[in-house]
Amino acid sequence: MNKLLEGVTVLDLTNVLSGPFTGYQMALLGANVIKVETPGAGDLARQLGADSDLNKEKMGTSFLAQNAGKRSISLNLKSAKGKEVLRRLAGNADVILENFRPGVMDRLGVGYNALKDEFPRLVYCAISGFGQTGPLADAPAYDQIIQGRSGVMSITGDEQSAPLRVGYPVCDTIGGMTAAFAIASALVSRNNTGKGCFIDVSMLDSVMVTMGWIVSNQLIAGRSPVPMGNDNFTASPSGAFRTGDGLLNIAANKQEQFEILCDLLGRSDLKTDPRFAEREIRKTNRKALSEILEEELRRGDAAEWERKFNQAGVPAGQVLSVLDALTQDQVQHRGLLMKVLFNKEDLDQTQEITLTRSGFTIDGEQTGVRHGPPRLGQHTDEILLATGYTPANISNLREEGVV
Numbered sequence: 001m002n003k004l005l006e007g008v009t010v011l012d013l014t015n016v017l018s019g020p021f022t023g024y025q026m027a028l029l030g031a032n033v034i035k036v037e038t039p040g041a042g043d044l045a046r047q048l049g050a051d052s053d054l055n056k057e058k059m060g061t062s063f064l065a066q067n068a069g070k071r072s073i074s075l076n077l078k079s080a081k082g083k084e085v086l087r088r089l090a091g092n093a094d095v096i097l098e099n100f101r102p103g104v105m106d107r108l109g110v111g112y113n114a115l116k117d118e119f120p121r122l123v124y125c126a127i128s129g130f131g132q133t134g135p136l137a138d139a140p141a142y143d144q145i146i147q148g149r150s151g152v153m154s155i156t157g158d159e160q161s162a163p164l165r166v167g168y169p170v171c172d173t174i175g176g177m178t179a180a181f182a183i184a185s186a187l188v189s190r191n192n193t194g195k196g197c198f199i200d201v202s203m204l205d206s207v208m209v210t211m212g213w214i215v216s217n218q219l220i221a222g223r224s225p226v227p228m229g230n231d232n233f234t235a236s237p238s239g240a241f242r243t244g245d246g247l248l249n250i251a252a253n254k255q256e257q258f259e260i261l262c263d264l265l266g267r268s269d270l271k272t273d274p275r276f277a278e279r280e281i282r283k284t285n286r287k288a289l290s291e292i293l294e295e296e297l298r299r300g301d302a303a304e305w306e307r308k309f310n311q312a313g314v315p316a317g318q319v320l321s322v323l324d325a326l327t328q329d330q331v332q333h334r335g336l337l338m339k340v341l342f343n344k345e346d347l348d349q350t351q352e353i354t355l356t357r358s359g360f361t362i363d364g365e366q367t368g369v370r371h372g373p374p375r376l377g378q379h380t381d382e383i384l385l386a387t388g389y390t391p392a393n394i395s396n397l398r399e400e401g402v403v
Contacts, residue, residue, distance in 0.1 A: 026180060243305055
């Protein structure tokens with residue numbers, strides 16, 4: 001297990017996806033991530049997922065997906081003593097991570113402005129839908145809202161189906177990855193300057209940054225994008241094609257790739273057909289070309305054509321279900337998936353679950369976590385004892401509903 005962030009302590013006050021995803025990426029690299037949750041309820045994601053029994057246990061699959069390796073403390077930040085506990089935790093922390101609406105932490109008296117003078121080395125990262133400033137700063141934001149306002153939905157789908165939502169919470173995830181990158185950069189800077197900083201992550205901004213080609217075509221070339229379904233707007237044939245069995249992505253973006261494709265399909269005549277001979281002309285006649293190619297592709301299945309095309313240097317890949325994608329040989333070889341244990345409702349019972357690691361290795365070594373996702377408040381006593389509280393102090397805090 002790679003430990004690039006070993007020695008870094010993160011107070012993760014986040015809920016649902018964007019923030020928890022950030023904390024998980026840091027935990028995978030060895031950071032000590034302390035998940036601070038509301039007593040009794042905890043992260044809303046604990047109640048979300050396809051397994052209703054796990055939801056009842058506050059260990060929903062949505063929570064399990066991005067909280068392994070963290071320790072959980074329950075803490076009522078609306079109480080004076082709860083705020084005192086957080087300040088003491090902040091004294092031993094490198095990072096505070098939160099994804100409340102702008103102003104919530106300030107109103108509680110534990111926002112960046114209230115902490116920065118006392119803890120000048122603290123890196124404080126706030127993730128929100130629209131950022132901390134601007135006319136939409138206070139607006140509620142969920143992934144689908146950001147997909148709509150970013151323009152992502154307008155270019156997803158085809159002429160009949162667009163605007164269409166991307167099939168997973170892409171904006172939450174991109175926001176979380178952006179925050180992880182920003183925090184890591186801030187920690188490097190702090191090592192040089194000794195000063196922490198405030199990081200304002202906007203999910204809207206983060207997503208639009210990833211739309212580079214689309215945005216550049218609009219701003220520089222004045223070309224408004226249109227939804228093209230499975231087709232690639234930069235070239236033809238480049239998109240998803242029906243075969244005798246299964247859908248196949250083909251990306252013959254170069255002239256030589258197109259010509260090889262024609263030969264493999266037994267249609268060398270297409271190379272000199274005036275409708276398809278040149279790159280830009282092929283884009284204009286995309287529909288006619290696709291119909292011809294699919295007629296030939298029906299002679300074999302997607303797996304067969306994938307092998308033939310790739311061997312000849314024409315990029316191609318099957319369109320897989322999520323299950324098939326997870327079990328494919330490449331994913332297994334890379335070790336992307338890991339098995340971890342977590343406690344069932346009866347703490348004497350454990351269940352093994354499979355989770356994803358990071359999307360990279362370091363010197364050939366995979367990232368990983370020390371333990372599975374925590375139960376709500378599972379590590380409260382352990383964390384408080386390490387912060388200087390006595391067993392009697394902790395008992396009093398519990399009786400008063402602080403933890």
